[in-house]
Amino acid sequence: MLLAIIVGDMQRTTQALLASEALRRAAARRGLTPPIEVQVEGAVLGALEVDAMPDLLLLVGDPEPRPVGSEPVRTVATLEAVLADADAVLARAIDGAGAPAPTAGLRRIVAVTSCPTGIAHTFMAAEGLKAGADSLGYAIRVETQGSVGARDGLTQQEINAADVVVIAADTQVDLSRFAGKRVLVTGTKPAINDGAALIERALAEARSHDEALTPTPGSTPVKAPGGAGVYKHLMTGVSFMLPFVVAGGLLIALAFAVGGIYAGDQQGTFAAALFQIGAKAAFTLMVPALAGYVAFSIADRPGLAPGMIGGVLAAQLGAGFLGGILAGFIAGYAVRLMSRWIRLPQGLEGLKPVLLLPLLGTLITGLAMIYVVGRPTALVLAGLTAWLQSLQGGGASTLGALLGGMMAIDMGGPINKAAYAFSTGLLTSDVYGPMAAVMAGGMTPPLGLFLGTRLFPQRFTPAERAAGPATALLGLAFITEGALPFAARDPLRVIPALVLGAATAGAISMAVGAELRAPHGGLFVMLIPNAVSHVFAYGLAVLAGSAITAVALRGLLPRQVA
Structure with a gap:
């Protein structure tokens, strides 16, 4: 079998060169010396001869396809997959296990991900889309609009070359630059849960917005059909x-x-x-x-x-x-x-x-x-503020339990964000107790899962036990979404345990009168003097909620087969 390889990426020259070298070495280990063409910005290295006659053409990254001899069998792979394991990519291509490229050429997808806080869901959705594209053998570029602004921004050249645009966002994204392209607008959860299915759906269902999104002088671009709610x-x-x-x-x-x-x-x-x-x-x-x-x-x-x-x-x-x-x-x-x-x-x-x-x-x-x-x-706000400030004992604990539990029900979804937005808004009225309860409830699920993997390892898979420390770090940073992979495996058992612990943490936080002046930061904001009142009792609330989550998981989860 005659093999030829084309590696290309106009934005990531270093990665393209590293991928080509990794493939060269992987091929040498198989006793092969395939010609490798590298397409980077402003140059084409080792250009393949037009009259070359390979039986198999491996396309890596986002190269410009061009005719090479008679039409060979084509397989595709991403730069990330090659850099992670070039031998496996080459083996799949040669053994016929690679994903064949579409007859019209290599599929190109561009995507934008975004979420309200711009921290967890933004990047989890991006990873889901990249993994999905890799499994399908498609080339993808994802722009993340996170809390620090846009990263890996899409160029107009990339947008023009794309077959479809995927917008996986829980906030509004400006669509005017995608005029003339087929666009699918959805939330972050489909991208997180199954990026490959979302990409296939986009290729099948995305609608063209030639007129609606083409900005004309003095006009306002129209949003995607159905609009954001x-x-x-x-x-x-x-x-x-x-x-x-x-x-x-x-x-x-x-x-x-x-x-x-x-x-x-x-x-x-x-x-x-x-x-x-x-x-x-x-x-x-x-x-x-x-x-x-x-x-x-x-x-x-x-x-x-x-x-x-x-x-x-x-x-x-x-x-x-x-x-x-x-x-x-x-x-x-x-x-x-x-x-x-x-x-x-x-x-x-x-x-x-x-x-x-x-x-x-x-x-x-x-x-x-x-x-x-x-x-x-x-008048409504004044009444609400007075009521919240007057809460004592059981009333405060009940509100704290409600807010804390809401943070753990869908971990970044609408219920979680409703509790978060309500508490954040109250900061403008100098009401800080609900914000403390919300952060305690949001930190508890990942921390409780970490504690569970250490105290009751037989209830978790080896992969979950290995992910425990990383989950704990996310919990300490108030990133509730760190618990999502655990909940996805067995939601009917895991989510009740998470809600129980989060509600406990929120209830204790309100009961001890803890107040939080900043809406994010987790442990790191707790280290700032006066950012959290009653900080010792507040820390105990988080620990108590985490412990209850771990114990509940021990009772609800079945023993895993070693």
Whole structure:
């Protein structure tokens, strides 16, 4: 059998060269010396002869396919698979176990993943898609829009060459750059659970948005069919609000650590400066950011200004985060409806997104906040705040158990995010207890599973026992999704144990009066002075919940066969 190899990646030159060398050595171990062509940015190394007659052509990465002699049998592999085990890739190709390339050529997929916090689901979805593409023998590039911004950004060249675009996101993603491509929009969970099935579904069901997504001067790109629901719009707003909450809350905690609880009154001191930055600047922007990006998710850029201005009014009227949410939805849907129904002459169309829509949207949102929803929402928030602050004993424990349990039911899903968004929003009203209960409930599932793998190893598979330490690190960082692989194997037994432990941790946290000023960080934020009140009792709450989870797993899970 005559074998030829083409390795290509315009963005990852080093990986392409390493993969070609790995394949060269793997082939040598089989006594083969196949010609290897490497396609990298600006160069083609070892170009194959057009009249070459290989029986088998192995395509690795994302090369530009071209005719080589008579049409050979083609197999494909990803760069990651070759770098992980070149011998196995070569063996699958030669033995016929590799995935054959489609008759139309190598399938190319580009994808974008994103989630509200931009930490766990974003990267788990990306890994799921990469693994799925590898198993199918397709080339894929995934852009992750995480908490630190976009990574591995897609180039326009890659987008143009793609057969399909997969958007696996729980927040709104700008689709305008995918004009003319077939796009499938879904959440992160399908990508996490079965990336291969999602890719096959995208190839079969993705719809072209040639006209809907092609931006014209003065027009607003239309969202994908079906649009994002209320939940996705809200989570988009929450994801943009989080940095303000984290920065502001931690700076306030540091101010208290330096200057005591009256740090804000000590004019001219460093503690007062920290307090001013955190409380008077960062926290002031929380509600406007929430409202603005809810509106942005619904109506794109023309909705941003009306939403933010509505959020400022909500804060001024005392409506807090509830008013901010309402302002965002009012602004977003008002602007979106006007964008659809207002028609201007072609020469004036450019005025619509920069003048007409922001002006009318701001007017409608502002009047609605001042005369309709602002005051009633402020009364509701004041009543809710007073009730939460008055909770003692059993009432506080019940609320803590509810919030903690919600964090463990779907671990990053809608119920988890509902509890998280509710508690984060209360930070704007100086109510910090629910946030502490939520973080305790979110840390407990991974920590409880780690404890279970160590105390009762016979209840877990070897792979789960090996994953225990990594799961513990995720739990310490308040990344509840670390428990997902365990729950996926046996959800009917694992999830009740996780909920029981998380509810216990949340109940104890509220009962001891623990308060948390930052919405994320886990153990690492607990180390910052005054970020968590009653920190020792709070740590015991997390330990108690983790222990109960481990014991419950011991009782619910069957013994594994060695």
